[in-house]
Amino acid sequence: KQEVTQIPAALSVPEGENLVLNCSFTDSAIYNLQWFRQDPGKGLTSLLLIQSSQREQTSGRLNASLDKSSGRSTLYIAASQPGDSATYLCAVPNDSWGKLQFGAGTQVVVTP
């Protein structure tokens, strides 16, 4: 059974620093990996989707890498801003139906 782990559970950085969020998964036979952002009391916003054939994906200040062989993905957020404060979750599909197995998330606080 696929297990997804995110470390650390919480992270606090001063504004302007780069953020590095880690995600690991136990079964390397994944279709893709998705990173989400969740603000308090809200739903999930999709940030990046990396297909299994890709090594990385970029969108603005966000860059996500994928190393299937080691079962790891990293989300980098450059030059963090207070508006980046949120919980970040990674998820991988359990099967071809796209049923997602989530990590517990990393709660990020960016202080002004």
Place this chain on the structure above:
Amino acid sequence: DAMVIQNPRYQVTQFGKPVTLSCSQTLNHNVMYWYQQKSSQAPKLLFHYYDKDFNNEADTPDNFQSRRPNTSFCFLDIRSPGLGDAAMYLCATRAENQPQHFGDGTRLSIL
């Protein structure tokens, strides 16, 4: 423009009183999912639809049911809510090989 819309945003019901949560989508995606997310936990899949084909997760309680009358709408029915069912309920949609799109969720409270 909201593409996955969940109503209501907040729902309060009494212990044991049936409640229905709704989800609609404008994306015309054939797959729809319902997740349950308890405080500070990861979302947990309850069931999903591929078109009208319903797929229940093995550990989803019988208390939870779902209906999908057409492509755009999907409902989550909780027949007899218990205190442990208080959570955020998230609806998501997906087209093949595309990211899942989530609604803003419905936060359910049980009195």
